Amino acid sequence: MKKALSALLLVIAMGSFTGCATTMPAQLPEGFRVQALVHCDAGSPFDASAKGAVACVNRDSIRLSDLHGEEKAAAGSAAKLLCFSPSGDRLAVAIAPGESTVLRILDSAGNNVAETRVDGRVTSLVWRSEKELLAGALVVKKFSFGTQMASRLYRWDGAGKPEITLLGDVTLRPKVARLPEALLYNQMIVALSPYRDEIAYTTVKDPPLFNPYLKVNVQNLSTGTGGSIAEAPLGAGKVVYAPNGESLVLGGLPGRRISLPTGKEVETWNASGAAPALSPSGAYLLLGGHLFHKNKEIATFPPNAAGIFLPDGTGVLIMYKERLYLVSGLKDEQPTPLAGDLERTLKLRALRSKGLITDAEYREQLKKESK
Amino acid sequence: MMIRAMLTATILAALIAPRLSGAAEPCIPCHTEKTPAAVAQWQGSAHAKAGIGCEKCHGSDHDKIVRGEAKVGMKVCAPCHKKAYEEHRLSRHGMGLHSGWGCTRGLSNRKKDECRFCHQPGDEMPRSDVQCARFLKQSPEMGEIGCNYCHSVEDACDSCHSKHMTDLKIVRDPNSCAKCHMGPDHPQWEMWQTSLHGTLNVSAGAKAGPDCQTCHMPKGTHNVSIGITMNSGGVPYSAAKAEPARKEMVNICSACHAPAFAKRELERGDLVRSQSLAILKDAEHIIWDLNDRGLLDPMPENRPQHPLSGPRLVTDSQMLYEDTSHIERLFFKMKKYDYARTVKGAYHQNPSYTHWYGNAELKMDLVDIKSEASRLKERGQKGAGVKPQAGAEDELKALKNKFDRGALSAEEYAKEKGKVLEQMK
Numbered sequence: 001m002k003k004a005l006s007a008l009l010l011v012i013a014m015g016s017f018t019g020c021a022t023t024m025p026a027q028l029p030e031g032f033r034v035q036a037l038v039h040c041d042a043g044s045p046f047d048a049s050a051k052g053a054v055a056c057v058n059r060d061s062i063r064l065s066d067l068h069g070e071e072k073a074a075a076g077s078a079a080k081l082l083c084f085s086p087s088g089d090r091l092a093v094a095i096a097p098g099e100s101t102v103l104r105i106l107d108s109a110g111n112n113v114a115e116t117r118v119d120g121r122v123t124s125l126v127w128r129s130e131k132e133l134l135a136g137a138l139v140v141k142k143f144s145f146g147t148q149m150a151s152r153l154y155r156w157d158g159a160g161k162p163e164i165t166l167l168g169d170v171t172l173r174p175k176v177a178r179l180p181e182a183l184l185y186n187q188m189i190v191a192l193s194p195y196r197d198e199i200a201y202t203t204v205k206d207p208p209l210f211n212p213y214l215k216v217n218v219q220n221l222s223t224g225t226g227g228s229i230a231e232a233p234l235g236a237g238k239v240v241y242a243p244n245g246e247s248l249v250l251g252g253l254p255g256r257r258i259s260l261p262t263g264k265e266v267e268t269w270n271a272s273g274a275a276p277a278l279s280p281s282g283a284y285l286l287l288g289g290h291l292f293h294k295n296k297e298i299a300t301f302p303p304n305a306a307g308i309f310l311p312d313g314t315g316v317l318i319m320y321k322e323r324l325y326l327v328s329g330l331k332d333e334q335p336t337p338l339a340g341d342l343e344r345t346l347k348l349r350a351l352r353s354k355g356l357i358t359d360a361e362y363r364e365q366l367k368k369e370s371k
Numbered sequence: 372m373m374i375r376a377m378l379t380a381t382i383l384a385a386l387i388a389p390r391l392s393g394a395a396e397p398c399i400p401c402h403t404e405k406t407p408a409a410v411a412q413w414q415g416s417a418h419a420k421a422g423i424g425c426e427k428c429h430g431s432d433h434d435k436i437v438r439g440e441a442k443v444g445m446k447v448c449a450p451c452h453k454k455a456y457e458e459h460r461l462s463r464h465g466m467g468l469h470s471g472w473g474c475t476r477g478l479s480n481r482k483k484d485e486c487r488f489c490h491q492p493g494d495e496m497p498r499s500d501v502q503c504a505r506f507l508k509q510s511p512e513m514g515e516i517g518c519n520y521c522h523s524v525e526d527a528c529d530s531c532h533s534k535h536m537t538d539l540k541i542v543r544d545p546n547s548c549a550k551c552h553m554g555p556d557h558p559q560w561e562m563w564q565t566s567l568h569g570t571l572n573v574s575a576g577a578k579a580g581p582d583c584q585t586c587h588m589p590k591g592t593h594n595v596s597i598g599i600t601m602n603s604g605g606v607p608y609s610a611a612k613a614e615p616a617r618k619e620m621v622n623i624c625s626a627c628h629a630p631a632f633a634k635r636e637l638e639r640g641d642l643v644r645s646q647s648l649a650i651l652k653d654a655e656h657i658i659w660d661l662n663d664r665g666l667l668d669p670m671p672e673n674r675p676q677h678p679l680s681g682p683r684l685v686t687d688s689q690m691l692y693e694d695t696s697h698i699e700r701l702f703f704k705m706k707k708y709d710y711a712r713t714v715k716g717a718y719h720q721n722p723s724y725t726h727w728y729g730n731a732e733l734k735m736d737l738v739d740i741k742s743e744a745s746r747l748k749e750r751g752q753k754g755a756g757v758k759p760q761a762g763a764e765d766e767l768k769a770l771k772n773k774f775d776r777g778a779l780s781a782e783e784y785a786k787e788k789g790k791v792l793e794q795m796k
Contacts, residue, residue: 344795347763356767357788365792 024320027300032329037069042322045081049088050311053108056082056324062093064110067310067326073110083125083133088311092133094122103135105158114158120150124189124238128196128221131157136167136190136201147177151188151203155221167219168203176212182235186274187214189238194245194338197222197346198353202232202239216250218260220353222346229263237274243282243335251276255287261352261359269295275306280313281333291316299327340369398425412535423451443534444526452528458593463603464524504689507678521551545572545582552583555708558728559583562712562721581627589623598623600641604688605714607644636720643717643725650733651710654702654740655686661744663772664765666751667696698743705736763795 024034037054040046044057053072054065060078065071080101081094090113095102101122105114120139128134135154140147151168167188177184187202199221202214212234219226236252247259253272256265273288285292286307291299301307307318313332318325339345345366352362402425403410413419418428428443435441449456459465506518524530531542541547549560563569563583571580587595598620600613607613617637624633661667662684672682675694684699685691692703709732716724751765767788774784 347795348792351764351767354764356764356771357792361785361788361792 023323024305024318024325025302026327028327028329029298032299032327035069035326035328037067037317037324037326038063038065038071039322040319040324041078044319045079046308046317046319046324047082047084047091048308048310048317049084049091050086051088051108053084053088054317054324055084055091056319062091062106062110064091064108067315073108075106075110075112077104081122081125083127085127085130087130090127090130092125092127094125094135096121099140101135101137103133103154103156103162105133116156116162118152118154118162120152121185122154123185123187124201126190126192126199128155128192133158134190134192134199135162136188138185138188142177143171145171146174147172149177149184149204151201153190153199153201165224167201167217168215170204170206172204172206172212173208176206179212179234184234186235186237191239191241191248193241194243194335195342195346195349197349198226198245200239200241200248202236204234216248216258216263218248218353220350223350223353225353225355229261230258230265235274238276240276240278242278243280245338249276249278249285249287251287255285267295271297273303277308277316279309279316279330279332280311281335283333284309284313284316284330286316301327339366344369409535412533416535416537418535418537442527443529445528446526448528455528455593461596462594463596463599464593466525504678504680504685504691508691508693524551543584545584548583555712557711557715558724559715559719562716562719562724565723566719566721568720586620586623589626601644601714602688605644605648605711606688607641607648637718640714640717643730644714647710647713647730647733650737651706654705654737657740657744658686658698658702659684659776659778660769660773661698661747663769663776664748664751665768666747667698668747668750669696698740698747701736701740701743705733705740709733709736763791766791 023036026034028034038056038058040056040058040063041060046054046056048054048067052067054067056063056065057079062075062077062079062082063071064073064075075093077093077095079093080096081092083092084090085092089108091106091108091110093104093106095104099121100117100119103116103118103122103125104112107113118135118137120137122135122137124136126134133156135156137152137154139150139152141150142148149170149172150166153165153167154162155165156162172184184204187204189201191200193199197220198218200216200218202216204212205215206212214232214234214236215228216230216232216239217226217228230248230250232250232252236250239248239250241248242257245260247257247266249255249257251272251274255269255271255273255276257267258264259266269285269287269290269292271287271290271292273290277286278284283294285295286301286309289301289303289305290297291301301318302320305318305320307316307327309316309330309332310326313330315326315328315330318327348357348362348365351357352359357365399410413425428447429436430441432441445456445459503518506514506522509518521530531547533541545560545563552559553561560583568580568582572582573580577585587597589597598616600616600620601607608616617634620637621630621633624630624637628636658667662671667684671677671684676682677685677689677691677694679685679689686699686702686706690699690703690706692700692707695703709729711729712724713729713733716722716726716729770779770784770787770791773779774781779787
């Protein structure tokens with residue numbers, strides 16, 4: 001009896017250690033495996049690199065570990081946002097001390113490589129290349145008649161001062177400015193096109209006689225042209241580009257896909273969430289705790305679980321409560337190559353963005369090229 | 372008999388004398404000293420004879436008169452001269468050529484009382500929708516002398532008639548028209564003077580050689596636009612408007628000429644006009660093409676904004692002769708001076724104005740404009756060489772501009788774009 005009790009206690013104790021798969025409620029298809037990786041602060045940011053590193057925040061400190069949960073390095077500061085560079089060699093970090101944000105670039109060992117401070121609250125980080133970091137930010141000024149909220153894009157090369165582009169400016173009525181932060185600040189989350197020439201982002205609108213809502217916008221980074229293509233309810237969250245760069249997936253109720261550049265709705269999912277994630281090929285979609293494969297729901301996770309796909313598409317990192325889990329066993333396909341002649345395609349995309357050629361003409365040129 | 376005549380004269384003098392002085396009381400005593408010419412002119416006028424005194428036109432508020440606020444506008448004359456007023460209002464003279472062309476609210480250095488040129492006190496709606504960018508570019512002084520001295524004709528009988536004299540000899544003299552209808556842009560007076568009509572008028576009198584009033588104010592009408600088939604910028608009227616006007620002019624000419632002859636002569640003028648317009652359009656097309664390609668120097672967006680159209684190219688009647696590119700300045704001269712001289716010269720049967728002052732200049736202008744366009748294009752190509760692959764984008768921009776302004780149909784636009792995209796390969 002004593003022996004049996006000891007064995008049971010051992011099993012329970014083992015179950016709480018890293019590597020056990022029993023602490024996140026999930027319904028998974030055959031072949032999928034859940035592995036608990038590391039502890040992290042609830043609601044904190046995390047990311048996975050192309051080189052198999054995982055970054056998260058635990059006890060107000062950035063932790064770098066591998067995909068087995070083994071900690072490799074630590075940087076002693078809490079971060080609001082984390083983002084690995086395309087190669088995985090660098091990690092961008094946003095630290096928000098108050099009305100400004102510190103942007104920091106760390107190397108793979110957690111060492112500080114570059115740092116700058118920008119105005120406002122940075123709400124998203126994305127690397128355009130190894131040498132250019134994009135940061136979406138909201139700069140808020142309060143007045144008696146309302147709150148001015150400016151949406152800014154910072155472009156930083158890690159050396160000089162970040163270049164500022166104003167992407168939106170709105171005056172919020174006092175009652176709108178008092179809305180919960182989760183609603184009001186869950187915008188200006190910059191998504192980068194797979195072509196790395198265009199961004200998509202949301203900005204808040206507050207018309208005097210209607211409820212506030214979000215505008216979904218795109219802007220070509222080379223030409224500075226673009227515009228609003230769709231609308232979404234406040235709190236809909238972030239937008240992500242499809243791997244072919246020709247559509248956007250939007251969170252909200254329900255999650256939906258809109259085509260670019262027309263903004264027409266082409267697909268909806270029976271799920272809602274503020275942080276949709278697509279696998280590298282686009283075959284898998286994680287939305288509000290639901291995992292879809294080619295539009296068929298195949299797995300469920302807790303609805304408040306946030307997730308991102310590994311850059312190689314073999315797994316998805318899920319944060320649930322105070323732990324990061326790796327769900328493996330995914331069979332993502334190879335992403336379709338973007339273009340045969342990337343230079344010409346980028347030029348055509350710039351011309352389309354400027355309104356000098358139509359979308360139909362753009363597609364016709366791509367079709368001719370592929371023949 | 373003699374006694375009766377003297378008696379009549381005495382009675383008449385007794386009747387008239389009190390009326391003359393009474394009509395102008397109490398102004399005459401002072402003004403005989405202060406403005407003797409005005410008083411003398413009035414005393415010799417039909418107004419004085421009819422008992423129309425100072426107050427009737429100027430009002431009785433002396434301070435207002437001194438401040439220049441009691442202008443004797445057309446509405447003062449209209450109650451008595453109703454027919455003339457109504458005819459005038461129908462004519463080009465009365466169609467809103469007064470100054471204050473375009474709202475001056477947003478411009479700096481405007482006179483604060485300038486609003487009254489367009490607005491009645493307390494009325495937000497302007498009296499006229501006529502706009503003039505060239506007026507809006509002037510200093511107030513320049514605008515007053517260089518613009519208003521002629522264009523006040525809409526609301527001022529004294530623009531042609533003198534202020535206090537009423538002798539119709541003054542306004543029946545073509546010289547009264549010359550004040551405005553002369554100079555580089557519309558030298559009608561000079562072209563009439565040196566035409567067969569004008570020379571006969573001088574040598575053989577008005578019955579042999581008609582003057583301005585004979586043809587443009589037949590039977591004393593104040594509608595000076597009778598028989599004209601184009602607007603003041605030389606743009607032909609539509610057939611619906613031009614045909615009745617032409618009939619009127621043939622009718623006027625037929626007082627001296629056979630109607631068929633008159634018709635033929637006027638139609639010859641029409642052909643000169645359409646040929647000249649084609650040359651003008653050729654030049655205008657070149658300028659718009661340069662604008663489409665962003666080659667004007669400076670481009671409209673890089674120079675002081677047009678008072679009515681902002682940072683857009685303007686080649687219509689609101690075109691400016693200042694703050695433009697050189698090629699536009701050439702076009703301004705071509706359109707405003709040389710086209711006008713050719714066309715108006717033809718209708719006034721003046722060979723030199725039609726040909727040498729008009730048509731020859733018009734054609735030489737086109738040579739200059741083409742040459743300047745070549746220079747700008749050559750320079751643009753050199754600039755494009757610095758920016759690799761800018762050619763296709765520039766070409767597409769030019770095509771879009773052409774399409775946006777209606778110079779290309781949707782089919783033509785798509786076809787031309789296709790060609791550029793093929794070249795991009």
